[in-house]
Amino acid sequence: MRFEQAGGVVCLGETMVVLVPAEPGPPHEVVKWTRAIGGAESNVACHLARLGVRSAWVSAVGGDAFGRAVLDAVGGAGVDVTGVSVDPDRPTGLYVKEANASGSPVRYYRQGSAASAMGPEALDRLDRTDVRLVHVSGITAALSDSCLALLRAVLTGPRDGHVVSFDLNWRPALWRDRDPSVLRELANAADIVLAGADEAEAVWGTGDPAKLRELLPGPASLVVKQGEVGATLVEDGVFTHQPALRVDVVEPVGAGDAFAAGYLAAHLAGNPPARRLRAGHLQAAAVLLTTEDVGQPLPASVTGPLLDADDGTWAAAYLREST
Template sequence: MRDSGDGVSGARVVCLGESMAVFVPAEAGPAEGVTAWTRTVGGAESNVASTLARIGVPSAWVSAVGDDPFGRAVLAAVGSAGVDVSGVVVDPTRPTGLYVKESDAAGSPVRYYRRGSAASAMGPDLLERLDLTGVEVIHVSGITAALSPDCLALLRAVMDLPRTGHKVSFDLNWRPALWADADPAVLRELADRADTVLVGADEAETVWGATTPAQVRAVLPNPGTLVVKQGAVGATLLRHDRPEVFEPALAVEVVEPVGAGDAFAAGYLAATLDGAAPSRALRCGHVRAATVLRTHHDVADPVPADVLERLVDVDAATWAATAWTGAGVGAR
């Protein structure tokens, strides 16, 4: 294997995980009848890195891709967002993973073709190639743990790193199709070793049987910060020995939900790095998620900084009355 560059120097956030070529139907109808497809790029961790870079937070994406056209496409797409991809390994023997959306409708079935991919061969030695000087957050997700025993060992190595200058952010990102042949019990172990955990309420119920933020906290007693995303209802933030914070989500006319959780994570992390109060950080997450909910893309163009400031600083009543539809952002 070879690195695509020299390291991740200068990044405030390093996002580690697999990204793939994505094929989306370019015409209507069942997948077996579709003959035209649009190739794009997707991956939870690179989505977070790309959103961070687009809103001005220096970020890096670390992974492995094949020495093939899809690998080059992934590197080009993520790099074009302003993300440092110099820590990505190019594997000369294994392919870049891919997945296929069977419909362009919201909630469309997805089929993965990632077994034996370049990223599935990532292991703890990947960390030895990285210069983490100045890095404030390493962001990972539960997806990586499902890819292979080596990838699980990599995530455990991330958790083992001394927290001398950085924190670890862990997004559960439950993907049931990836866990058919693996034990998801390791997700509790990994999440409980992180500093910040982001988890959807629906995911927590499926994986841990936890139906409330308090129950999620009981499952994960150790992380300093726990963010439970409750879909269109809002998000709850829990910290040790501090009051629970809840912020309702913006009302959004949804085009497609894929990638919204990654955008929320990026918005929340960016605001937290800037020293925002928890309630404001949650609102920033909601705004970033809304931009993706309004598109068919996994990563959306960010709202201008002045629009973001106006949105997140309104009073509770105005925030609750705000909707994002095809006509724009305004009172509902």
């Protein structure tokens, strides 16, 4: 599944170092940990790069070893990181997660991080040359007043030939001291909105695609991810649904970012609605089959036939770790 002609994408938001248990057992008994990196927007950028889409990531990291690790990892995935500033005074954010198939509880250590100090001036580092899409998420709005101002600048500023996609990415722990009602304002200013039905229910009181369209009349495209049920796209008054693939889930974190990247790559490539949703499902499946937030895409021998398969073949597909 490749989308080389899709055009350039800029993803903007915080990425942190993540520590994951490298051995089984309760977290307080774990001695060995694996260091990785995690950030919704950089995850999308990395997925896009692996799908053949030219992508860049704009953010800030600390002038510390963790910041260097983040830059190395994201840049090593083929993403342009020249728009990332290095803050000599503030640290790179950190979070710790316990990985398992039923969910991954996380604890954040990101207060006062370099990325939380970002503001509208970060847009000065955004190279708009041949950029067709800028991708942001609701996470950034929760980090600080200056980050909220940055998102507003992205979503309400001139488009300059590009569109803006907004992924709700609801993180309740980040909103304890902030007003999440602003998320509706931000989403309604985007061109493309992606939201999980469960998180939309938590934030806006409904996960129903028709009711969400009433709440968000502004975006040209509204994508509602409905977990194991599938995903629904509302566009031009038409509702398009594609069921999710059956997958042997190893660990679910990161699947939403993968879905976003697959969908956005297919959107930029001019694919029809059903094919866009399938591209999202296929990219998400690649992550569900691994403990990594950004895994390798599924082989073309799997994705090619499924993208254009009839409904029965798609519904019968079952992806396992050996796929």
